[in-house]
Amino acid sequence: MPKRVDHEQRRRQIAAAVWRIAATRGLPAATLREVAAEAGVSMRLVQYYFTTKEQLLVYAFEQGARSAGERMRASFAALGRPPEPVDVVRICLLELLPTDEESLMLARVHAAYYAAALTDAALANADAEDPQQQLENVLATQLRAGQAAGDVPAGIDPALEARGLAALAAGLSSIMLVGGRTAEDAIALVRYHVDRLFPGAAADSWAGSGPDADR
Template sequence: MPKRVDHELRRRQIAEAVWRIAASRGLPAATLREVAAEAAVSMRLVQYYFTTKERMLIYAFEYGAEAAGERMRARFTALGRAPGPVDVVRICLLELLPTDDDSLLLARVHAAYYAAALTDPALAGADARNPQHQLESVLATQLRAGQAAGDVPGGVDPAFEAGGLAALAAGLSSSILVGARSPDDAVALIDYHVRRLFPTPPRSRRGR
């Protein structure tokens, strides 16, 4: 009986090879031949799943976004309770920081894609679909929810603060990657700004 092949698993195996090359040598090095060698598969197999390099790179990018989303969901689950606005804001921001091996790999991959997207319109389009570009909307929504609950001051402008927080997290991620700031310092800065926006504890925890 023919052996069943998990095609999605194969695609992910190839995508993860793209990540490793992009993170260590930059995206231009992720040719079909190099990716096949890194994934320990034939070049013909890579071409079977991805007829062009562009399709392979875009798939790998989108799979990376999915992996980041899975990590974020795991953080929410680890809370052991329903996340409130302050939890969502903090976790969304912290997930952008390269603070462990997995997030460091993803951050380096995203940086490689961003650099390549400056001169590659196809990759620029993929970058526009990155869930991180939805971050400001998510943060603004949570800040409004915090205001409705009385946990965020009414004078805060959710849209402007969300833009500032997203830019802060992106800048901190880059500074960690180049060794200009430690992960602990970056986390402390995120926590400082989260406390500034949520100066009072969530109502469900007050008095405990």
């Protein structure tokens, strides 16, 4: 009986090869031939699933976004309770930092795509919804919820604070990739800003937030 092929799993296998190449050699090196070799499959098979390089790169980008989302959902589940606004803000920011092997890979891939998108319009428009804007919207919503609960000072502007937090996380991620900040330094800076915005938040909300925390 012929072996049944999981086509989506095969696509993810090929996308993972794109990530590895992008993270170590940059996105321009991710040709169909190089991706096939990295994935351990024939170039013909890669072309079966992705008729163009652009289609492949966009799919791999979308898979990276899904993986980041899965990490966040796992962190929320690990709380063992419904997340409060401070939890959502903290987890969203920390998950953007390259503090373990998986997040380091995702951060490097994201940086490779960003660099390539500066000169490639197709990649620049790979995701119709800007991830940075999505993050800002989530953070602003949680800050407003915190204000309604009395946990966040009424005088702050949620939208402006959300933009600042999103920019902080993006900047820290980039600096960490080139060794400019340690994971401990970056987490401490994120904690400073979150504690400033949620002065009444319990200190134990940060338990397990270090780079060696179990997932």
